[in-house]
Amino acid sequence: xxxxxxxxxxxxxxxxxxxxxxxxxxxxxxxxxxxxxxxxxxxxxxxxxxxxxxxxxxxxxxxxxxxxxxxxxx
Amino acid sequence: xxxxxxxxxxxxxxxxxxxxxxxxxxxxxxxxxxxxxxxxxxxxxxxxxxxxxxxxxxxxxxxxxxxxxxxxxxxxxxxxxxxxxxxxxxxxxxxxxxxxxxxxxxxxxxxxxxxxxxxxxxxxxxxxxxxxxxxxxxxxxxxxxxxxxxxxxxxxxxxxxxxxxxxxxxxxxxxxxxxxxxxxxxxxxxxxxxxxxxxxxxxxxxxxxxxxxxxxxxxxxxxxxxxxxxxxxxxxxxxxxxxxxxxxxxxxxxxxxxxxxxxxxxxxxxxxxxxxxxxxxxxxxxxxxxxxxxxxxxxxxxxxxxxxxxxxxxxxxxxxxxxxxxxxxxxxxxxxxxxxxxxxxxxxxxxxxxxxxxxxxxxxxxxxxxxxxxxxxxxxxxxxxxxxxxxxxxxxxxxxxxxxxxxxxxxxxxxxxxxxxxxxxxxxxxxxxxxxxxxxxxxxxxxxxxxxxxxxxxxxxxxxxxxxxxxxxxxxxxxxxxxxxxxxxxxxxxxxxxxxxxxxxxxxxxxxxxxxxxxxxxxxxxxx
Numbered sequence: 001x002x003x004x005x006x007x008x009x010x011x012x013x014x015x016x017x018x019x020x021x022x023x024x025x026x027x028x029x030x031x032x033x034x035x036x037x038x039x040x041x042x043x044x045x046x047x048x049x050x051x052x053x054x055x056x057x058x059x060x061x062x063x064x065x066x067x068x069x070x071x072x073x074x
Numbered sequence: 075x076x077x078x079x080x081x082x083x084x085x086x087x088x089x090x091x092x093x094x095x096x097x098x099x100x101x102x103x104x105x106x107x108x109x110x111x112x113x114x115x116x117x118x119x120x121x122x123x124x125x126x127x128x129x130x131x132x133x134x135x136x137x138x139x140x141x142x143x144x145x146x147x148x149x150x151x152x153x154x155x156x157x158x159x160x161x162x163x164x165x166x167x168x169x170x171x172x173x174x175x176x177x178x179x180x181x182x183x184x185x186x187x188x189x190x191x192x193x194x195x196x197x198x199x200x201x202x203x204x205x206x207x208x209x210x211x212x213x214x215x216x217x218x219x220x221x222x223x224x225x226x227x228x229x230x231x232x233x234x235x236x237x238x239x240x241x242x243x244x245x246x247x248x249x250x251x252x253x254x255x256x257x258x259x260x261x262x263x264x265x266x267x268x269x270x271x272x273x274x275x276x277x278x279x280x281x282x283x284x285x286x287x288x289x290x291x292x293x294x295x296x297x298x299x300x301x302x303x304x305x306x307x308x309x310x311x312x313x314x315x316x317x318x319x320x321x322x323x324x325x326x327x328x329x330x331x332x333x334x335x336x337x338x339x340x341x342x343x344x345x346x347x348x349x350x351x352x353x354x355x356x357x358x359x360x361x362x363x364x365x366x367x368x369x370x371x372x373x374x375x376x377x378x379x380x381x382x383x384x385x386x387x388x389x390x391x392x393x394x395x396x397x398x399x400x401x402x403x404x405x406x407x408x409x410x411x412x413x414x415x416x417x418x419x420x421x422x423x424x425x426x427x428x429x430x431x432x433x434x435x436x437x438x439x440x441x442x443x444x445x446x447x448x449x450x451x452x453x454x455x456x457x458x459x460x461x462x463x464x465x466x467x468x469x470x471x472x473x474x475x476x477x478x479x480x481x482x483x484x485x486x487x488x489x490x491x492x493x494x495x496x497x498x499x500x501x502x503x504x505x506x507x508x509x510x511x512x513x514x515x516x517x518x519x520x521x522x523x524x525x526x527x528x529x530x531x532x533x534x535x536x537x538x539x540x541x542x543x544x545x546x547x548x549x550x551x552x553x554x555x556x557x558x559x560x561x562x563x564x565x566x567x568x569x570x571x572x573x574x575x576x577x578x579x580x581x582x583x584x585x586x587x588x589x590x591x592x593x594x595x596x597x598x599x600x601x602x
Contacts, residue, residue, distance in 0.1 A: 019184045022255040024203065026285055030247050034289035035322060038297060057286065057373065 032056050090446060099194070102186035103592060109488075111168030112481075116557070118160030118200060122410045123550050127155040130512075130546040132529050133539050146529035147215035148231070155235065158335070159242045160200055161355030162469065164478050166190075166338040167249050170277050172488060174253060176583035176590060177271045178597045180261025184255040185248075192248040206234035217527060219324055221358040222309040222317045223292050226301050233302070236295045243292045250281035250288075257281075259358065262582070264601035268362070273357060275362050276341030279369045283330045284335075285392060286373070291327035294320060318383050325376035329365045334373040335469060336436075339476030340407060343429050345581065346483050347411050350426035351418025352578035357410045364403035364410075371400045381452045390449045397447040404440055408433060423576075424498030428479035431506050432472065439467030443515070457527075460520025466513045478505070486571030489563040490589030497559045504552035511545030 033056065040052040077085045092100055101107060128154055129149050132141050141149065154450055171189065183189045206213040211229020213221065218241075225232050247501050257278045261270070270278075297308040307313025309320045355361060359521045377385060377393040385393075411433055420426070442464040446452045455461060472518070478501070485493045515538035531539065571588040582601075 018259045019255045022258055023185065025253050026251045026254055029285050030251075030289045032289075033286055034293050037290060037293050069436075 029060055086209075092436065100190070102182070102190050103364045103469055104175050104183045104186070104189065105590065105592065105594075107183075107189050107193050108168045108171030111164045111171055111196075111567075114193070114200075115163075115165035115168060115570060116560075118156055118164070120335035120553070121200075121204065122156040122161055123553065125149050125156065127546060127550050129153065130517075130543040133531070134543040135540065136531055136533055136536050138530055141529065142214060143529050144215060146455060147217075147404055147527065148213040151214050151217055151235075152207070152528050154329070155203060155214075155238075156200075157220065158331070158470075159239070161205070161240075162335045162473050164196060164475075165247065166280070166335065166473075167246075167278075168485075169273075169338060169342065169477070169480055170249075170253055173484065174256060174274055175260075176487075176586065178257060178260065178265055179275050179582050179595050179601065180260035181595050181598075182473060183252050184260055185252045188248050189252055192245045195241050195245040195248075196201060198417070199238040202238040202241070202252050206231040206238075209219075211232060219321075219325070219328065220295065220298065220317065221319050222298065222301070225298055225464045227311060231462055233299070234396035236299050239293055239295050243288045246284050246288050251542055253281040254276055254285070260308075262595070262598045262601050263299065263371065267354075268359065269601060271341075272344035272358070272361055273338070274338045276344070276365055279365050280337045283334050285368050285373070287330045287334075289328040291324060291331075293322040295372040295602045296325065297323075315531050318380070321383060321543060322376065323381050323511050325379045326373070327377065329376045330369070330372045332465075332468070333368055335473045337368070338434070340365065342476045342480035342483070343411065343432055343574065344407075345427045346479050347414050347424045349483070349576045349578040349580075350423065350429070351415045351420050353414055353418040355410070356413035356416075357406070360406055361410055364406040367403040368400060369397060371403070375400065378447055378452070381449050382418075382456045394447055394449050400442060401444055408437055408440075424493070425479045425483035425484075427499065427502040428475050428482065431502065432479060434474040434507075435471030435475065435509070439464055439472060442467065455520055457525055459516040459524045459526055462526050463513050463516035463520060466516070470513070471509055475505070481556075481560070483576070484583075485560070485563050486575045487583055487586070487588050487590055490571050491566050492569040492571045492575060494568060495562050497555055497562075501552060501555040502553065508545050508548035508552055508598045512542050512549050515539075515541050515545075537566050 034054055036052050040048050091097060097311075098106065098110060100108075128141065129146070132146060132149075133141055171183065182464045203213075209230045211231055213231040214225070214228060214235040215231070216224030216228060219233070220235065257270070257274055267275075297306070300306040301308050301310060301315070307315040309315045309317050311317060344355055344361060375393055375397045377389060381390060381393075422430070441462070445460060446455055446464060482493055484497055485491075517537050519535055519542075523536065524531055573587050574584040575588070578583075582595075582599060583590065585599065
């Protein structure tokens with residue numbers, strides 16, 4: 001999500017693209033958390049809902065950390 | 075704050091700026107929007123304060139005095155909602171808007187128009203909340219937690235509250251997206267994540283928490299809405315639903331929300347203490363990891379608000395131990411602040427007084443939190459005034475004192491005028507003394523068994539309630555001193571502030587002149 005800032009401020013278009021990408025990733029978190037519980041509730045019981053939320057939380061965390069490590073290696 | 079002039083010399087390439095009222099309605103400038111957030115939160119703080127003082131007037135002595143029980147319930151509900159969503163959270167976002175771009179060397183927030191929209195969603199939500207007092211059936215009266223069945227069976231006031239929460243939630247989510255994007259993508263060259271000021275770090279983590287839990291609250295109140303009007307039975311046992319489910323979902327939002335309100339305060343305190351101790355912050359990396367740990371743990375402790383609903387023993391033990399675990403990173407922060415002060419060349423201007431007051435009182439609130447984290451104790455103290463005392467020590471002496479500290483610290487940068495130090499100190503001591511007169515006796519009331527959210531009480535609780543009510547009026551009045559100080563700064567009534575009025579402050583905003591120019595850091599600074 002992050003554009004490495006050490007290389008200086010990117011051009012305006014690059015900056016906007018990076019900002020948009022970050023924002024979309026964050027919106028997807030919000031959407032999943034908004035609908036996730038309701039969908040889970042329809043599919044199962046309360047425990048299923050909480051499990052789905054926990055898995056989603058750790059999935060996003062895993063993807064975020066993994067992406068950061070991948071970019072750092074490059 | 076509003077004294078920041080438009081610097082038309084720097085307007086090249088920008089559209090012509092409107093002036094007067096339209097400047098504030100259409101502004102996309104982070105400083106203007108920060109000012110709007112802060113003024114809005116100050117206004118809502120006084121609205122919530124008036125509700126609190128009405129509650130304390132009713133509780134001044136036993137018996138029913140000035141309000142009926144239904145209205146009393148509306149007062150406690152709206153006081154909580156207004157203070158949390160209308161005062162504390164917008165104040166924190168106001169600080170973020172003003173400070174984050176200046177502290178990371180960015181020209182503005184990443185999404186300037188969305189920033190404007192995030193703020194202007196708040197006044198309609200506030201009008202809906204306050205206006206719900208005047209609809210048939212009155213305002214919501216089930217407590218700020220909106221538990222069913224009361225919230226499913228209540229009047230139109232609940233619908234107003236649900237829509238207000240939706241709107242404020244959308245505003246928070248947009249604000250958080252903006253803050254995270256700004257921090258991740260727009261830092262000055264050389265400012266790596268581990269060189270960011272602590273205030274920026276705390277807001278980055280807070281914003282992630284907001285994005286994760288605000289949609290959950292929105293989902294919960296949406297389900298509440300469909301239960302009320304569209305025939306679903308998510309929380310209605312008669313239709314196969316589960317009222318306790320709402321409590322799980324609500325507190326999955328509600329407990330991280332506590333940290334959403336306190337983490338930016340930690341950030342402000344972490345800026346102020348090094349500045350007035352004239353020493354670098356002790357253990358910066360451990361402070362960052364502590365904030366992250368608090369945020370992660372905050373998502374795993376929600377059911378400690380529900381120890382009396384009949385959870386399995388394993389669940390009780392899990393939530394008790396994880397709640398106690400939060401004391402570890404919180405302790406790291408408190409000890410690091412103390413270590414920063416240790417052998418520092420300290421001076422006690424108003425921001426430092428509020429910061430030290432914060433540490434002292436927040437630690438008391440933290441300790442009482444540990445007390446109610448213990449299951450057998452909590453079963454005794456659940457829904458008593460002990461809990462009321464606990465969370466007011468955390469949120470008033472915690473969040474609010476830190477915001478006062480931050481306001482005094484940055485007012486010279488925002489307005490270009492030094493605040494009145496004598497009035498500032500008077501404000502601190504009045505607030506400190508009256509706060510404790512108000513809320514410390516509530517520990518005794520709670521331990522003696524006085525339940526919360528009641529308009530009348532047994533004779534044995536009369537004395538401490540009277541003391542608390544007197545303190546509450548003192549605390550409310552002492553906030554007028556703060557308004558006076560801010561007004562004087564906005565009018566430029568005081569000494570002119572230098573670019574860096576605090577010799578121990580080292581973050582980027584102090585490299586700008588005071589007041590900060592309308593467009594700051596159009597050329598990014600280089601951080602070494």
